Amino acid sequence: MGGFKELTPVQKAVELLRAHVVHRPGKRRVSIEEALGKYLAEDVVSPFNIPPVERAVVDGYAVRSSDTFGASPTSPAILRVKGFLRAGEEPRFSVLPGEAVEVATGAQLPPGADAVVMYERTRRVGELLEVMEAVPPYGNVGRVGEDVREGEVVLRRGTRLMPWDIAVLASMGLSAVEVYELRAAVLNVGSELVELGQLDPSEAARRGLVINSNRYSISALLSLYGFSPRYLGIVPDDEREIAKAISRALQEHDAVITVGGASVGRADLTVKAVRELGAELVIHGVLLRPGRANSAAVVNGKPVFMLAGFPVAAIVGFEALAKPVLLSMVGGEEEPKAVVKGILTRRVTTPINVRSYVRVRVYEEGGRLYVEPLALTGSGVLSTLVRGNGILLVPEDREGYDEGDEVEVILLRQPSKSP
Numbered sequence: 001m002g003g004f005k006e007l008t009p010v011q012k013a014v015e016l017l018r019a020h021v022v023h024r025p026g027k028r029r030v031s032i033e034e035a036l037g038k039y040l041a042e043d044v045v046s047p048f049n050i051p052p053v054e055r056a057v058v059d060g061y062a063v064r065s066s067d068t069f070g071a072s073p074t075s076p077a078i079l080r081v082k083g084f085l086r087a088g089e090e091p092r093f094s095v096l097p098g099e100a101v102e103v104a105t106g107a108q109l110p111p112g113a114d115a116v117v118m119y120e121r122t123r124r125v126g127e128l129l130e131v132m133e134a135v136p137p138y139g140n141v142g143r144v145g146e147d148v149r150e151g152e153v154v155l156r157r158g159t160r161l162m163p164w165d166i167a168v169l170a171s172m173g174l175s176a177v178e179v180y181e182l183r184a185a186v187l188n189v190g191s192e193l194v195e196l197g198q199l200d201p202s203e204a205a206r207r208g209l210v211i212n213s214n215r216y217s218i219s220a221l222l223s224l225y226g227f228s229p230r231y232l233g234i235v236p237d238d239e240r241e242i243a244k245a246i247s248r249a250l251q252e253h254d255a256v257i258t259v260g261g262a263s264v265g266r267a268d269l270t271v272k273a274v275r276e277l278g279a280e281l282v283i284h285g286v287l288l289r290p291g292r293a294n295s296a297a298v299v300n301g302k303p304v305f306m307l308a309g310f311p312v313a314a315i316v317g318f319e320a321l322a323k324p325v326l327l328s329m330v331g332g333e334e335e336p337k338a339v340v341k342g343i344l345t346r347r348v349t350t351p352i353n354v355r356s357y358v359r360v361r362v363y364e365e366g367g368r369l370y371v372e373p374l375a376l377t378g379s380g381v382l383s384t385l386v387r388g389n390g391i392l393l394v395p396e397d398r399e400g401y402d403e404g405d406e407v408e409v410i411l412l413r414q415p416s417k418s419p
């Protein structure tokens with residue numbers, strides 16, 4: 001059958017796909033309770049200033065700052081207290097020269113006052129207040145619009161909404177926002193596949209069948225990154241059936257992800273099926289380890305990602321190839337990952353010009369972090385992602401790392417406490 005005609009560098013593949021994918025997912029207006037993890041389809045502009053009025057940011061006394069100038073513990077400024085204001089109350093009185101109003105944190109500054117002196121800098125004797133430290137104009141005061149200005153773009157289109165973003169939306173009085181609803185179809189290809197629960201695992205193994213675990217990993221990754229997966233089932237190794245399934249999926253979804261049948265063997269028919277659909281762009285094989293069989297195409301402006309059937313290769317292919325393209329469709333950006341540095345315990349050798357993802361275990365010993373490679377080969381050894389807790393990314397311009405090198409690792413879980 002021969003090998004791949006040409007393997008495309010990962011970054012070049014992503015750039016080509018982004019240039020050819022012209023389809024954009026639909027938009028949906030959702031309540032802010034439903035919006036967590038979704039991507040904004042609109043700029044969010046503040047309808048008013050936050051805070052809308054000047055407020056005390058500490059518990060204390062609202063004063064005229066000029067009344068406190070020169071105050072000290074030995075020569076305090078003497079003011080008369082004329083009342084108390086809680087947060088949420090409208091001021092019932094103003095502050096005249098020589099006066100003060102006791103205020104709680106968040107209380108609106110009464111007219112005439114331009115500063116707040118903390119309790120700790122005062123001494124109260126009946127209605128008289130001794131101020132023992134000068135406070136500057138607007139000291140301990142939250143200014144109008146200090147947090148958000150009216151008309152300011154607070155959140156931009158493409159922002160993935162985090163819990164604090166939801167709180168900001170609520171503070172602006174917004175109960176709903178418009179988000180992208182990227183619907184991705186998941187198809188598993190392979191006559192050897194059976195669904196979980198369809199057969200006893202031992203019976204499946206005896207008959208040479210494989211439980212379809214990739215269905216769950218790819219659907220979970222889509223959900224994790226804020227997309228909407230829809231599993232469409234298993235397709236047998238039949239070029240016509242694969243083409244029909246992908247064609248139907250493209251009609252109702254913004255992207256299609258197939259898993260299996262993407263290589264160059266006799267039963268690897270997914271790429272052939274996609275070509276039959278008149279693909280505008282086909283990338284067959286990428287310079288990626290594990291997962292060089294991962295491929296992609298663009299059909300009618302929509303992406304079709306054809307991931308390798310081996311579990312780890314499929315996950316790596318999704319992360320390296322599919323995710324960046326899906327993010328560009330909603331205007332999103334790659335989120336920062338937790339990265340640590342550690343000492344490599346064993347030499348890692350990788351092919352030059354190939355981006356390699358090495359599964360590792362990061363552990364702590366003697367106050368230092370160490371990085372133990374778990375598997376340099378075997379794209380189907382899914383358990384290494386569970387037993388390990390990190391990924392060592394070896395870029396295309398390196399042939400690996402030596403034992404004792406300090407390397408950066410993308411953490412999947414917290415480092416272990418022992419070797």
